[in-house]
Amino acid sequence: LFNNAIGIEKVFSQRKARPYFFADLSYRLLNTELAYSGYSDFMPYYYSGKADYTKHSVGASIGFGIKYYPMEHVFINIETAFGVTRDIFDGSINPRYRTIINPVRALTFGINF
Numbered sequence: 001l002f003n004n005a006i007g008i009e010k011v012f013s014q015r016k017a018r019p020y021f022f023a024d025l026s027y028r029l030l031n032t033e034l035a036y037s038g039y040s041d042f043m044p045y046y047y048s049g050k051a052d053y054t055k056h057s058v059g060a061s062i063g064f065g066i067k068y069y070p071m072e073h074v075f076i077n078i079e080t081a082f083g084v085t086r087d088i089f090d091g092s093i094n095p096r097y098r099t100i101i102n103p104v105r106a107l108t109f110g111i112n113f
Helices: none
Strands: 002-011 017-040 045-071 074-089 097-111
Touching: 017 074, 045 097
Parallel strands: none
Antiparallel strands: 002 017, 017 045, 045 074, 074 097
């Protein structure tokens, strides 16, 4: 699994509560070996095997969040996001589009050094 994203973030305040807006572009590569097995009711036979599976996806997301600093170097962060991804190659003829709504994309406790 390889997942990479690049984006921008705009912070609107430098107080204890810091709201921000962000936009990201992402690329994801999933390369794995799948094991499968099954049984058919139509024709009674059992099958199993392994297959290499590679999938490339691109996506974009936008969202907003708030970082709260109760102390100078300690923060709590929560963010929400809306995104769209598209499989650009997964071995199939019809790649999938997915719309993703994350009410809580991240809930983070952090310390800045």
